[in-house]
């Protein structure tokens with residue numbers, strides 16, 4: 214609840230922090246006369262200035278309550294469990310300081326005014342009893358305590374969680390802490406420590422890595438007002454947001470990862486113009502993986518390649534084809550007819566659309582031209598870097614996955630944004646073209662010495678195949694499958 218500031222509030226708040234009208238005017242960035250007139254009740258400041266005054270006080274821990282301004286303190290905590298993380302700001306008034314100190318003290322030691330938090334916390338039945346007791350006594354005054362209890366409630370007895378003074382500042386810190394927590398909880402599976410450091414050390418100095426979850430409901434951009442489409446930049450008053458927009462198409466197994474920032478018109482455009490090409494390119498892979506989407510055949514792929522049929526029946530792949538040839542006793546080959554029509558550049562645009570949906574919004578201003586290409590096929594005459602593909606062993610996952618690497622500081626050769634798209638054992642790596650942060654067209658980025666030095670884990674893969682997805686002419690794949698008896 215936001216209390217409307219009165220002249221009395223402002224005078225009283227100034228007294229609490231011992232500010233003159235001049236001090237407040239400087240802190241809020243408004244004129245002294247604005248403050249003086251308001252306190253005399255001669256003139257009410259415009260809304261922007263009132264907000265600035267409120268923020269100036271909040272910055273020095275003053276909160277406005279129905280009974281007047283009060284001093285509060287704030288403790289910032291970040292709770293990291295093995296499958297979750299939550300930032301919490303516990304705000305409290307002066308009179309609750311002792312309670313908050315006791316709460317924090319449960320997770321560390323108190324020595325006078327000094328609280329020493331212990332980073333790794335072991336969940337025990339005693340801890341649960343202590344938490345229940347704290348919630349009973351202070352839950353009403355410090356509501357965040359209930360959330361803390363709820364999060365810790367999900368961690369089994371005998372397992373650890375981490376209590377950090379703030380959210381990890383970089384992907385590298387986050388990975389280091391996650392690795393540490395994992396090692397605490399799974400001492401039997403001690404990670405090969407140096408190995409992952411070697412592979413990711415340089416990379417995570419230069420790039421942040423984002424890998425949104427597909428195994429539970431994840432909505433990117435949820436709750437932001439006004440709701441705005443990332444692709445056409447219109448707000449909810451100018452366009453509609455009735456349909457559910459998936460970050461990765463459902464035909465590629467994604468049910469949970471959604472975007473709140475894709476309007477119905479853009480959603481329909483992608484569904485008709487670009488996503489069918491990406492799905493079509495992955496037709497054979499989808500059948501062999503048994504990727505489950507929606508619709509007929511229980512959501513499993515059931516495809517026509519000319520007069521041939523290829524489907525997954527939930528248990529196995531069923532193939533009916535005309536051109537089957539036996540090359541020797543153990544091998545036969547099948548040449549399928551023509552598959553779905555696809556446009557290579559639309560495949561690339563569909564991949565980049567997934568990245569744009571998944572990115573943190575701070576990167577969007579640099580990607581204006583990229584978004585125009587994804588949404589309106591502009592700049593399509595400029596050269597595009599190749600997309601590379603490899604087949605590697607990965608733990609089975611029902612949904613396709615996206616990992617986005619965003620460069621943390623300027624660099625002459627390394628691309629600003631790299632996408633890694635995976636479906637089953639198939640991995641596609643691509644540069645996101647047209648970023649204002651890149652000084653060149655990125656053609657050949659994958660063979661660049663800087664890239665090889667940075668993305669070392671890709672260089673450990675035996676073979677990458679280059680795919681030219683720059684073509685604008687429709688085409689159809691006629692896959693040739695080779696079966697070897699084992």
Ligand SMILES: [Zn+2]
Pocket residue numbers: 442443444445446447452475476477478479480
């Ligand atoms: Zn839109």
